[in-house]
Amino acid sequence: MSWLKNAWYVAGFQNELDDAKVVARTFLGVPVVMMRHSDGRITALEDMCPHRLMPLSAGKRVGDELECAYHGMRFGVTGICTLAPGQTHIPTQACVRNYPLVQRHGLLWIWMGKPELAAPELVPDIRWNDHPAWTPSRGYHHVEASFQLSVDNLMDLGHESWVHLRTIGQDDEEVIPNYPVKVTVKGEGLLHAHREMPNIDAPPFFAMLLEHQGKINRWQTAVGLAPSICMTDFGVYPVGSSPDGAYRSHVLHLLTPETEKTTHYFWSVARNKRLGDEALTQAVCKAIEQTFDEDAVVLKIQQSQMEKFGGPVPRVALKVDEAPIRARRMLEALVKKESEDPNFVYRPQLMIDDTTPELAMV
Template sequence: MNWLKNVWYVAGFSRELDGGQVVDRRFLDTPVVMLRHSDGRVAALEDLCPHRLMPLSAGTRVGDELQCGYHGMRFRIDGLCTLAPGQTHMPSQACVRSFPLSEKHGLLWIWLGDAGRADVDLIPDIRWNDHPDWTPSRGYHHVKANFRLAVDNLMDLGHESWVHLRTIGQGHEECIPNYPVKVSIEGEGLLKAHREMPDIDAPPFFAMVLNHSGPINRWQTAISLAPSICMTDFGVYPVGTSADDAYRSHVCHLLTPETEESSHYFWSVARNKRLDDETLTQDVCEAITQTFDEDTEVLEIQQAQIKKLGGAVPRVALKVDEAPIRTRRLLDALIKREQEDPTFVYRPALMVDDATPALQMELTRR
């Protein structure tokens, strides 16, 4: 299966392991069970008892160990067997594969490749998920589609005018593809596609967050960081006001392949305004959930069509496909290097800085 292996993938939100919870998920078609030790360490094991292949997640947690629900074998968080009922000798093969698991920015990060290369300094910078200057609304979608289709969707924001008219999309007269996009490679594995949309009608979501129904100025930058993290950096502000006071949001789309035909979609929508407004936090969460429900429906239809008809998309490339196609090529090149060069280490570039909106817009015009 064509995945980049030696890289950190988002495995969940840190809070999911609080209170002794055990979480089981499949990543890159590998079953994994995760838990937090009583001393605070987080751990990830292959969700498979080596005896008769029962998932450990189907058993129980006993203290800081996982007990298989079939014959009671117990395993520490490093995968070593501590108990085989009915015998004192532990077979040398009675162990479970462990995976590096780390916490950063309120997220769980898992490394499914060569464990010896799992450098925590290579974890991407998603600081807005738990930064005091930003307030996030968070959520999760399970998508029955290949993660590359989801990345395509996020790097081609032109679809908003048809898929998201009830939330973030412009009407047909101001459809997003009519505004030119500037696509640029900013670093290893990093691509940006930037649009500016001056003096437009406010879509429902932006009218809500601005509490303003008149014309607005809008910019949005779709960012892709290989292999499967995207971010939509957008800003909106009423016409006649300053971009320096824009409502700005970093929408982090944290995709992790589950299988060839399904994906985990963790998301965090961090804003720079009304940070203590809990009602707004919930309203944003509900609106974004609706938005991503709309995306999910389209992605799952595409996946079903590809399975039925074969081939790949796009069958006919349009201008809006420039960023998705270039993003796929970046990832393919990284996968090829990893497969051909045993010394290659992918070092993800920084996703975006926090320059003021006015400065960002000025820079993109140069």
């Protein structure tokens, strides 16, 4: 699979490296082990001893070094071997590749491409995960499907009425595809798919958020930022009230390819209301876990079907496929640029501002 490599991908939540923890994950098909040095530095090393290919994560941490479980070789945060038991001379080839790893917005970001191009200012601006004006509910799903299928799923919110009827979907005549979607290219690698849903019954999740059982107005914008970040910006408010007081949330879908058939799905649901309500934070976590569990089931089946009968999908395109197809084409164009110029670096834009959308329903 062709991945965009000269880009920052989410590798985890920042606090995962606290308390001298060692975290092993695979990104873009490459096994990586991450840790924090006692002086605060963080590192991401290829999770493979250069001697006999034993995963370093299968060994143990000794101070600020990783010790291989096979022959006791040790490696520091830069990837250089510091100890080869039984000999004083350490071969110059005894080193492990070091991948750029930075902390930003409460997250760990890894760069799998050319390290000299890894500028920290290229980290996407998703400040809502770690900002005093927003409160996040965070979590993680391991998805048994390609990251591209996950992006398709998030750029096509029309499936909510069938996959998520117990949580965020509408029923009967209020099914989401009945409300027209406006797809807009905002710039290189950035796409918006906006939909407005006035005077609808409140689905269970939104009724909980608003503590309101009557009719609501709802907008939602599916935002796609290459290579693999999506955001669902939604706002809901009771009919008859002002949209300026809407409960608004930025649902951050932070997708990082693990392999060609599996995806790391880090997520953060940042809200602008009831910021100190810890019970609500946990309730949102529970509801979102259920929602994304529903997605994971469909994506796993779809991945299996593609392997059995051949892809790609969709075989027959519908109106709801406009945003997913355009998002794929945008990524393909970026991958093509990188293949033609290995020093090409994509510069991600701000996904969305925080002003209230000008809604036709108002």
